[in-house]
Amino acid sequence: xxxxxxxxxxxxxxxxxxxxxxxxxxxxxxxxxxxxxxxxxxxxxxxxxxxxxxxxxxxxxxxxxxxxxxxxxxxxxxxxxxxxxxxxxxxxxxxxxxxxxxxxxxxxxxxxxxxxxxxxxxxxxxxxxxxxxxxxxxxxxxxxxxxxxxxxxxxxxxxxxxxxxxxxxxxxxxxxxxxxxxxxxxxxxxxxxxxxxxxxxxxxxxxxxxxxxxxxxxxxxxxxxxxxxxxxxxxxxxxxxxxxxx
Amino acid sequence: xxxxxxxxxxxxxxxxxxxxxxxxxxxxxxxxxxxxxxxxxxxxxxxxxxxxxxxxxxxxxxxxxxxxxxxxxxxxxxxxxxxxxxxxxxxxxxxxxxxxxxxxxxxxxxxxxxxxxxxxxxxxxxxxxxxxxxxxxxxxxxxxxxxxxxxxxxxxxxxxxxxxxxxxxxxxxxxxxxxxxxxxxxxxxxxxxxxxxxxxxxxxxxxxxxxxxxxxxxxxxxxxxxxxxxxxxxxxxxxxxxxxxxxxxxxx
Numbered sequence: 051x052x053x054x055x056x057x058x059x060x061x062x063x064x065x066x067x068x069x070x071x072x073x074x075x076x077x078x079x080x081x082x083x084x085x086x087x088x089x090x091x092x093x094x095x096x097x098x099x100x101x102x103x104x105x106x107x108x109x110x111x112x113x114x115x116x117x118x119x120x121x122x123x124x125x126x127x128x129x130x131x132x133x134x135x136x137x138x139x140x141x142x143x144x145x146x147x148x149x150x151x152x153x154x155x156x157x158x159x160x161x162x163x164x165x166x167x168x169x170x171x172x173x174x175x176x177x178x179x180x181x182x183x184x185x186x187x188x189x190x191x192x193x194x195x196x197x198x199x200x201x202x203x204x205x206x207x208x209x210x211x212x213x214x215x216x217x218x219x220x221x222x223x224x225x226x227x228x229x230x231x232x233x234x235x236x237x238x239x240x241x242x243x244x245x246x247x248x249x250x251x252x253x254x255x256x257x258x259x260x261x262x263x264x265x266x267x268x269x270x271x272x273x274x275x276x277x278x279x280x281x282x283x284x285x286x287x288x289x290x291x292x293x294x295x296x
Numbered sequence: 297x298x299x300x301x302x303x304x305x306x307x308x309x310x311x312x313x314x315x316x317x318x319x320x321x322x323x324x325x326x327x328x329x330x331x332x333x334x335x336x337x338x339x340x341x342x343x344x345x346x347x348x349x350x351x352x353x354x355x356x357x358x359x360x361x362x363x364x365x366x367x368x369x370x371x372x373x374x375x376x377x378x379x380x381x382x383x384x385x386x387x388x389x390x391x392x393x394x395x396x397x398x399x400x401x402x403x404x405x406x407x408x409x410x411x412x413x414x415x416x417x418x419x420x421x422x423x424x425x426x427x428x429x430x431x432x433x434x435x436x437x438x439x440x441x442x443x444x445x446x447x448x449x450x451x452x453x454x455x456x457x458x459x460x461x462x463x464x465x466x467x468x469x470x471x472x473x474x475x476x477x478x479x480x481x482x483x484x485x486x487x488x489x490x491x492x493x494x495x496x497x498x499x500x501x502x503x504x505x506x507x508x509x510x511x512x513x514x515x516x517x518x519x520x521x522x523x524x525x526x527x528x529x530x531x532x533x534x535x536x537x538x539x540x541x542x543x544x545x546x547x548x
Contacts, residue, residue, distance in 0.1 A: 052403055053400070053401055053403070056397065056400045056401065057401075060397055064386075064388070067388065130384070130385070130386055130387070131380065131382040131383065131384050132384045132385065132386060132398075133384075134350065134378060134380045134382075134384050135378060135380070135384050135398055135401070135445065135446075136401070137348075137349070137350050138348045138349060138350065138373060138376060138378045139373060139398070139401040139402060140369075140370040140371075140373040140374050140401070140402065140403070141401055292350070292351070296350065
């Protein structure tokens with residue numbers, strides 16, 4: 051891991067200046083929260099406003115959308131044609147992947163925290179004193195999002211085809227998770243489908259943490275995200291495709 | 297006689313049914329500037345990619361100082377500098393940071409790294425422009441920066457893949473002079489180009505590859521004496537004589 055520090059520093063520098071990362075993880079969710087919150091403001095109570103609802107659902111959704119940004123970030127050496135230099139330098143796949151992974155996780159997690167803090171200030175959200183627990187969940191989500199994004203970008207041979215369809219399952223997950231409007235059903239089949247979305251569980255975890263003082267779902271979801279992230283990153287190192295990188 | 301730095305033995309590579317490199321054998325001697333030429337699709341890039349560890353061969357091996365490079369990959373990579381045909385630079389890093397970053401991938405640190413980066417930028421004449429971004433550079437300056445990124449870690453072997461494509465004669469001349477100085481300082485160079493006059497001026501040995509096979513591998517002077525007698529005076533004449541005049545894209 052001799053070159054990890056060098057690669058990590060560059061990754062951090064590049065991600066922190068990446069317009070798409072900053073726009074889609076801070077500016078875009080803030081605009082959407084304000085917009086949807088305003089449009090549906092009469093449908094919610096004074097204690098739990100529409101702004102509160104959309105803060106809870108939009109930030110994890112935009113974080114999940116980060117899979118697309120990460121998968122592109124994974125291939126930026128290909129875009130800049132610098133991959134050739136990486137492949138001929140005495141650095142390992144592990145160093146390369148881990149440096150990308152950690153730099154993305156840090157920046158994505160920071161973006162989520164900044165957006166959450168903006169909402170906290172703008173809409174007087176107190177999170178019932180559970181702000182740090184929600185931050186923990188978002189950090190764990192960043193781990194999973196980055197792991198999956200890197201796997202798609204570095205270990206899938208035909209990512210160029212896949213990338214055109216990537217937003218589809220994420221938007222469906224968002225819809226099922228109640229990102230655009232609250233979704234619920236007592237019908238068993240529909241209820242099972244809703245439960246397939248990771249965002250359903252993220253939102254349930256946050257709601258039960260804030261309003262029921264119950265951290266159980268939040269813990270399970272956080273650990274689940276960490277596991278997914280670790281597995282994805284392990285698979286990325288194992289199945290790293292030079293041809294995808296170059 | 298110079299010792300063989302690289303020995304390429306029976307290299308073969310196919311993509312599906314198409315064989316692109318067939319039993320390629322040659323040596324790169326210490327101190328050589330080896331001109332590696334051939335028409336499009338001759339197998340040059342594939343051979344270069346195999347030598348530079350980008351892709352594996354189906355058969356054959358590459359020996360570095362007498363030992364298979366796969367057994368000493370890190371050591372071999374440490375000794376290798378690559379100037380790819382495409383500009384391999386980060387547009388959002390300035391010239392200094394570009395060279396510093398790529399140089400640091402070769403384990404150089406602290407004062408040694410700073411000194412090496414300065415030397416490389418001075419060597420290609422870009423030290424005064426080090427704080428500028430590649431996007432502000434002319435084609436020739438970008439090419440020189442591309443070279444600086446490859447030489448800062450003082451490689452023993454430098455592989456240059458058409459490093460003068462699309463630049464003005466002054467920049468080209470500067471790059472060729474730079475390569476000569478590097479070679480005098482002890483760097484062995486493998487140089488590919490479609491500009492035959494560059495190969496003639498620069499290289500002491502020329503290897504001609506066509507259809508994945510080494511057609512000719514001679515010292516430059518031997519080329520001259522061998523083919524002048526047949527009426528072919530320039531390297532371009534010899535090249536066309538050996539590889540034919542038929543357009544290669546018409547054959548695909």
